[in-house]
Amino acid sequence: MIDLHDLVLPILDPYSAQAKRVQQLFEEVFSCSSKIVSYLELGDNSRKQANLIHYKRKGGKNNVENHILEEKAKDIGSKRRKNVKHIESVVTQAPYIDGYQWRKYGQKQISKAKYSRSYYRCAYNKEQGCLATKTVQEKQTDGNGTARLFNVNYYGQHICKMDGKIHPHVAETTHDSATTVSHHQNISSTSVYNGVHGIIQDESFGNLFMVPETPEYFTDFIDGEMAKALEITSINIPLISEDIWA
DNA sequence: TATATTTGACCGCC
DNA sequence: GGCGGTCAAATATA
Numbered sequence A: 001m002i003d004l005h006d007l008v009l010p011i012l013d014p015y016s017a018q019a020k021r022v023q024q025l026f027e028e029v030f031s032c033s034s035k036i037v038s039y040l041e042l043g044d045n046s047r048k049q050a051n052l053i054h055y056k057r058k059g060g061k062n063n064v065e066n067h068i069l070e071e072k073a074k075d076i077g078s079k080r081r082k083n084v085k086h087i088e089s090v091v092t093q094a095p096y097i098d099g100y101q102w103r104k105y106g107q108k109q110i111s112k113a114k115y116s117r118s119y120y121r122c123a124y125n126k127e128q129g130c131l132a133t134k135t136v137q138e139k140q141t142d143g144n145g146t147a148r149l150f151n152v153n154y155y156g157q158h159i160c161k162m163d164g165k166i167h168p169h170v171a172e173t174t175h176d177s178a179t180t181v182s183h184h185q186n187i188s189s190t191s192v193y194n195g196v197h198g199i200i201q202d203e204s205f206g207n208l209f210m211v212p213e214t215p216e217y218f219t220d221f222i223d224g225e226m227a228k229a230l231e232i233t234s235i236n237i238p239l240i241s242e243d244i245w246a
Numbered sequence B: 001t002a003t004a005t006t007t008g009a010c011c012g013c014c
Numbered sequence C: 001g002g003c004g005g006t007c008a009a010a011t012a013t014a
Helices: A002-011 A017-042 A045-059 A064-076 A223-229
Strands: A086-092 A102-109 A116-122 A133-138 A150-155 A181-183
Touching (some): A002 A017
Antiparallel strands (some): A102 A116, A133 A150
């Protein structure tokens, strides 16, 4: 990165807005990289907590050791999602390729919801300690022949490395349009950007997010099948925001 | 046989 | 006590 920095900056007019912006971007990348390195060096508390809970379940509750383990688990933090930042909400005609590999770890019937909710975590959760998760739930539609819709919610940021894999946090597509709506809390309408519908800037995260349109013949597919079926030509931008470390 | 998914149980929060 | 997120044994699949 330093080499690239030294290569790029001398080319630009040092007093131009462009140079300032490039300098700012390099600083952000440096800052983010150093935080990731320090995170990886210090380790991952969630694994420690998982081990503690594992022992607690296997050993029963009536001994002193388990009491100590419970107390330690409390110190490390709750396994519930309360403290994990909600990154993105997406409504799509069918689950789609988002560039990451997910592993399903649960499914739950939610009260007052017609369809069950599926829980996924990053496939690199164990290997790299990536804590990103997502939930997928089919929306209840009016049932008059309209396509099925799915709510996809993302939690936590990816810290995993996926060399050589597609990672379209911002993607281009061969389709002319995308009808999918991406929203974050107060976002309520679709947008048009570069001639592609459905690209929306996330207010808190700052990245553009786009989902390709789903062909009708894919709408009966489930997540994994959909991932294999959809075709995306894509490129990406840096994906890790600083505020995940807050 | 290894890996992924399913599903009932567990657990923390409200 | 109910709800929803997660765990982990059982099961399915390649």
